[in-house]
Amino acid sequence: MTAEPSAELLDRALVEEAAKKSGLLWVRSEGGRDQALWHAWVEDAVVVVGDGGEQPLGGLAEGVNTVVTxxxxxxxxxxxxxxxxxxxxxxxxxxxxxxVDELKSKRLNALDHEGVTDRWAADSRVLRLAPQGLSVENPDAMPDADHAAVPVPTGATTRRPVPEALPRLLLRRRKKR
Known part of the structure; x- marks a missing residue:
């Protein structure tokens, strides 16, 4: 008779499989907002690279407790x-x-693919996020909240209305051709 796999083992397997299959995850630092990051799975943990010309890591730093989705x-x-x-x-x-070897293989559009290792060593941070304990959300235990977030404040504005004369100008150009 075979033993049933433990809940922790099944949980770890789902985390690993999801991390390997998806190139994007969300990380929320204590008291922070969710931020999307590209990542890689290396030796039972998620690794991310950021800052120094790469994705901004925001409040993510050494020793910070996070929730990774x-x-x-x-x-x-x-x-x-x-x-x-x-x-x-x-x-x-x-x-x-x-x-870095695994992250580099995922970073296909780097301008300096050969020099990316040295650039990351000098200017960026590589962080490792290893799962701790059982998951806080999984297919059997999803929260009821909608997870909607207030948009980040920004100086960007919406487009102004199209000037009234623009459609006439565009139509006139087409007729002349």
Whole structure:
């Protein structure tokens, strides 16, 4: 007779599978807002690179407690969320190199693909977010809240109305051709 897999084992397997399949996740620091980050899965943890010309990491820093949310690859909806503490990886150590190698393979549109390792070592931060304990949200335990957030304050404005004369000018040009 085989033993049933534990809830923690199933939970970890779902986190790993979701992290490997999706290139985007959301991280919420204590008291902060959810922010979308691209990532990679390396040695049982999510790794992200940011700042220094890469994605902004905001309040994400060494020792900060976070909630990481992963989406479903096929439905793109919220699949699982877990707690993690951010760990800053020291440049050129073995864990940092493993993380950078995997992140570099995901960063296909880097302008300086050959020099990205040195640039990340000098200007960016590579953080490791390892799952801690059971997930806080999973397919069997989803919250009832809608998770809607107030938009971030910005100086951007909406487009002004189209000037009244513009449609006539555009139509006149077409007729002349």
């Amino acid at each position: 992963l989406r479903s690859r096929d439905k793109w909806g919220r699949l699982i969320a877990f707690r993690a503490t951010a760990e800053l990886l020291t440049p050129f150590t073995a864990p940092w190199k493993a993380a």
